[in-house]
Ligand code: HEC
Ligand code: HEC
């Protein structure tokens with residue numbers, strides 16, 4: 001019985017941390033660019049008033065799972081992925097601000 005309670009406690013604890021370990025509290029690191037890695041902060045986006053659904057919908061980032069989209073700058077400039085907002089209107093423009101996303 002004690003073992004059972006312990007097991008339940010562990011399961012409950014894991015599901016709580018799993019629910020917390022997502023954006024906004026989390027950062028994602030995109031490391032594939034020669035321009036330097038891109039650190040995406042869920043918190044900054046939440047604080048800027050961006051809703052989950054604005055990004056997590058079938059046209060932008062369909063899956064809440066890191067690594068399911070491959071982001072190229074051509075897509076961003078064309079207004080896809082990060083470029084849905086980083087176009088100088090909703091948020092700073094990608095073309096003129098490489099180093100606000102890419103850090104060495
Ligand atoms: C500004 C855009 C944006 C907003 C807003 C956003 N996300 Fe995300 N989220 C992303 C991106 C980009 C990924 C990575 C997706 C991929 O690689 O396919 C991601 C991934 C995730 C993941 C998976 C993390 C991992 O390590 O695999 C979860 C969970 C998630 N988001 C939950 C949320 C929740 C909950 C909200 C709202 C509170 C939210 N997101 C708001 C852009 C956003
Ligand atoms: C739904 C709109 C939206 C999408 C999609 C989005 N962002 Fe943002 N982002 C914002 C807003 C709004 C801000 C805060 C205003 C600003 O800094 O221009 C922001 C701020 C940022 C900042 C903070 C920069 C600084 O100097 O403080 C970074 C970095 C960033 N975004 C990277 C990304 C990356 C990388 C992606 C794609 C994975 C992405 N964003 C997708 C709306 C968005």
Ligand code: HEC
Pocket residue numbers: 029030031032033034035038070071072073074076082086093094095096097098099100101102
């Ligand atoms: C809004 C955030 C953001 C801005 C601003 C930005 N990038 Fe990116 N960039 C990304 C993300 C996200 C990736 C994907 C990285 C990965 O998959 O690891 C990327 C990938 C890249 C890549 C590799 C893929 C490809 O398309 O060849 C290069 C090169 C690159 N960026 C150059 C630039 C340059 C040059 C600028 C400025 C003119 C710039 N980036 C501005 C977010 C940004």
